[in-house]
Every structure is written in structure tokens, then in C-alpha cells.
Amino acid sequence: MKVQIPDFPDLPDRIGRLKGFVYNLWWSWNGDARRLLRSLNPVLWDRTGHNAVRVLRETEPARMRRCADDPEFVALYDHVMARFDAYVGSRDSWYSNTFAAGDNRQIAYLCAEFAVHGSLPIYSGGLGVLAGDTCKEASDLGLPFVAIGSLYPEGYFRQAIDADGHQLAFYDRFSTTDAPILQVLTDEGARFLVPVPIGNREVKVAVWKTQAGRVPIYLMDTNIEENEPWDRDLSARLYGGDQQVRLRQEIILGIGGIRVLRALGCLPTVFHLNEGHASFAALELIREHIRYGMSLDEATENARNKMVFTTHTPVKAGHDEFPFYMMEEYFRWYWEELRISREDFLRLGQTPDGNSFSMTILALKTTGRTNSVSQKHGVVSREMWHFLWPERKIEEVPIVSITNGVHLPTWLAARFQSM
Known part of the structure; x- marks a missing residue:
């Protein structure tokens, strides 16, 4: 079985991982991730009730490109993606440390x-x-x-x-x-x-x-x-x-x-x-x-x-x-x-x-x-x-x-x- 992530054609490649990221609600309990998503479009973030999918879908292409070219945004993006990868891929957890491999x-x-x-x-x-x-x-x-x-x-x-x-x-x-x-x-x-x-x-x-x-x-x-x-x-x-x-x-x-x-x-x-x-x-x-x-x-x-x-x-x-x-x-x-x-x-x-x-x-x-x-x-x-x-x-x-x-x-x- 599989899922198919929708295409977001206006999303620049430099921040392209956001299209899959917004479907994992890990971002909802990570402050840096929420800050990243909000900075894409603060007005839309508030108007949609912090709906990350809608923010990604409805933000103007020009705004997306500016974010992808913004060193501060890209640095935060890289930081969040690294933390996310470390979290979902970690073999070091309470369960793994408590029970045998x-x-x-x-x-x-x-x-x-x-x-x-x-x-x-x-x-x-x-x-x-x-x-x-x-x-x-x-x-x-x-x-x-x-x-x-x-x-x-x-x-x-x-x-x-x-x-x-x-x-x-x-x-x-x-x-x-x-x-x-x-x-x-x-x-x-x-x-x-x-x-x-x-x-x-x-x-x-x-x-x-x-x-x-x-x-x-x-x-x-x-x-x-x-x-x-x-x-x-x-x-x-x-x-x-x-x-x-x-x-x-x-x-x-x-x-x-x-x-x-x-x-x-x-x-x-x-x-x-x-x-x-x-x-x-x-x-x-x-x-x-x-x-x-x-x-x-x-x-x-x-x-x-x-x-x-x-x-x-x-x-x-x-x-x-x-x-x-x-x-x-x-x-x-x-x-x-x-x-x-x-x-x-x-x-x-x-x-x-x-x-x-x-x-x-x-x-x-x-x-x-x-x-x-x-x-x-x-x-x-x-x-x-x-x-x-x-x-x-x-x-x-x-x-x-x-x-x-x-x-x-x-x-x-x-x-x-x-x-």
C-alpha cells in the first residue's frame, strides 16, 4: 500500500520537502517547525487556523520564491528538516532502550x-x-x-x-x-x-x-x-x-x-x-x-x-x-x-x-x-x-x-x- 502526496507546482525545489512535511503533524508540537510554516505566510497562517496544507497551497508563487531565496528562512528550513529526520529516523527511544532488538x-x-x-x-x-x-x-x-x-x-x-x-x-x-x-x-x-x-x-x-x-x-x-x-x-x-x-x-x-x-x-x-x-x-x-x-x-x-x-x-x-x-x-x-x-x-x-x-x-x-x-x-x-x-x-x-x-x-x- 502507498499514499500519493499531491503536487505543489509553485513550491521551489530548495524548499521542496515541505510538500510531504505538512502531512506529518509532528510540526504541530515542534516550535521551530511551527515558526517555519508561519513565516511562509503569517496572515494566511492565522486566517486558516494554522492549516499548513492550505498555507502551502494558497501562498502566492512569488512569496514562495522569496522564502526560498531568503537565507534566514532557508537556514530555519534546514534546521527543521534535520530535526525532523533525526526524530523519525531515530533508533534511540524509550522503547528501543527498554526492549530487545x-x-x-x-x-x-x-x-x-x-x-x-x-x-x-x-x-x-x-x-x-x-x-x-x-x-x-x-x-x-x-x-x-x-x-x-x-x-x-x-x-x-x-x-x-x-x-x-x-x-x-x-x-x-x-x-x-x-x-x-x-x-x-x-x-x-x-x-x-x-x-x-x-x-x-x-x-x-x-x-x-x-x-x-x-x-x-x-x-x-x-x-x-x-x-x-x-x-x-x-x-x-x-x-x-x-x-x-x-x-x-x-x-x-x-x-x-x-x-x-x-x-x-x-x-x-x-x-x-x-x-x-x-x-x-x-x-x-x-x-x-x-x-x-x-x-x-x-x-x-x-x-x-x-x-x-x-x-x-x-x-x-x-x-x-x-x-x-x-x-x-x-x-x-x-x-x-x-x-x-x-x-x-x-x-x-x-x-x-x-x-x-x-x-x-x-x-x-x-x-x-x-x-x-x-x-x-x-x-x-x-x-x-x-x-x-x-x-x-x-x-x-x-x-x-x-x-x-x-x-x-x-x-x-x-x-x-x-x-
Whole structure:
């Protein structure tokens, strides 16, 4: 598989590496790199919200030539490129210094949203900010790490108030041409498409790639002409639509995410589900193992040993639940492939009232390790999910506490970083 970097015909050869550089968001947490990009066109940099791709695309050719002839700009350019090369090519990292050479582990990180930079507006709040910071920190540590989520070209909306005081939402679809993402292609140059089963039909998924330093982030996109109109909109908006749309989105994220990773040739040894939206990934791993000849118990245990789950909220509305009839509509064929009954399948995510299928319960039952996001949240979570382990004391419920951190180079002002 490959990506094709667009041509920027007005970019002088002397600073020609910028055309690939702007698609790696490493620049967003490196002060010298941001200074370099801003100096190309300060007015445009501010007007576009620090969108490096647009700055490169929209800056006048004469301005580009002046920058390429400016010794101060060229010196900064050479300095930034040298630092970038040293960073992405370094074999000296926490991971390489901690684990033996030849270690073949890889972490796959599945999440509904990623906040890496504002020029890629596919996030809504704290979950995405944590995911973006996790990818950046994984890059800094040199972890063998790959992330996968969905592309939401209508990720943000503009708010207005009508004459009666009601909120109106106007969604602006961002242009993939202006975003720091590149479409994944086959080796022959065709679009890279992966079929994902949704009920009794298949939806084709195209894949885009952005890069956070050393970490690739793959984003799935259903808005292609091969799909029906109602399926094309599945990847339009984050957390949009009704329960049917949400369920189909989470099938794409979980089952589609695993299938895209496989099609890309990734063989992760650990799968990290950042919140319950991606929980169907566990079912896909179990299904894979059964196809390879394992029994259900063996397949479930094998998948469990590879999976980590982070739960984020004690608020009930933050835990997706779907009625059984909806699960039957989309998963009847699936439990047949798992070789289990309808009842056993639904029991994997059954809520205490027996009426719904919970994505969080599915994750808690099928992953080997679960963490909350703070000490207090751990206490609340162990109480909240105690019913799944009634034979244990509350403090023995297997949910540990790992307090959320931040990626310091992103959030710490330059003056403090230099102290």
C-alpha cells in the first residue's frame, strides 16, 4: 500500500520537502517547525487556523520564491528538516532502550475520534484529545503503534440562534484536499477499499492516512460512490444520527477497523479499545480465531489476552446500548460464524434489565485488562460494574486506575519548555 502526496507546482525545489512535511503533524508540537510554516505566510497562517496544507497551497508563487531565496528562512528550513529526520529516523527511544532488538510487538489503538490538530477537525471533546495526545506520546516514546478511527468531514458545526431562541447547527464539510490527510492506494495506484459486512450487505471503506510523528493514524471513509447514499453518510458526522446510524458506525469502527488493519498488513499483538465504541473489534478477533480452527473458548481467551479497554465515564448516556431487535438485524449472521446461539451472543453485552446490548459490557467481558481514567473514576467504575463480578468484593473488581496525562510539548508554552 502507498499514499500519493499531491503536487505543489509553485513550491521551489530548495524548499521542496515541505510538500510531504505538512502531512506529518509532528510540526504541530515542534516550535521551530511551527515558526517555519508561519513565516511562509503569517496572515494566511492565522486566517486558516494554522492549516499548513492550505498555507502551502494558497501562498502566492512569488512569496514562495522569496522564502526560498531568503537565507534566514532557508537556514530555519534546514534546521527543521534535520530535526525532523533525526526524530523519525531515530533508533534511540524509550522503547528501543527498554526492549530487545527484534521485538515484534505492535499496538493497535482504536478510537472514535482523534484530536491531533485543529486542521483535522474530527474530534468532539476529551476522548479525542486523549487519543491525540496518546498518539503523540507513543511517537515520542518510539512505541510500535498504529491508530485507526473514522474520517468525519462534517466534524464541526457552526452555531446560530433563530428568532425563537433555538440553536441551529450548520455543518461545514471540510475539504480533504485542504486537510493533512492522504488517501491510501494500492500498489497499482487504485483506491484501497476494504469491504465491511453490515447486516446482510457490504459497505466499502476507503482509507485515509495522517501521521503523528512516527505513528500512522488511519481513518476510514464510507463516502464513496460504490456505497448507497445512506451508507455514504455513515462517516460524515461524529456522534450524529439515530441509534441505527450509531450502531452501523460502531460496526465500521470495530469490525471494519480490524479488517482494515489486516488488509494493510498490520499484525498487532495488543489491541487497545479507547472507550466502548470500538468493542465489536473483540468479536472480530474471536471470529478470526474460530476460522483458524480454535474452539469458542480458545478463541475468546486468545482474543482476551490481546485486548485492553479504557472506560471513560460514569454517566449512563456515555455508554452506548442497542435494543436486541437491532442487534439481531445486524448480527444474525455473525453469531452463526461464531457458532453460538442468539442467546449466548446477546448475553455478551446484556444489560441488567435484560433488554439491551451494552458496548461497555461487551468490552468488559471480552478484554483482558480494563482501566479507568483517574483514581476517583476507578472507585466509581468498580462500584458501577460490580454486578458483572458479583462473587468479588467491590475493591477486587478488575478495573485499575490510570490517570489521564497530556502530551507536554503540545500543551506547555515554549517559555516553560525551555526552563
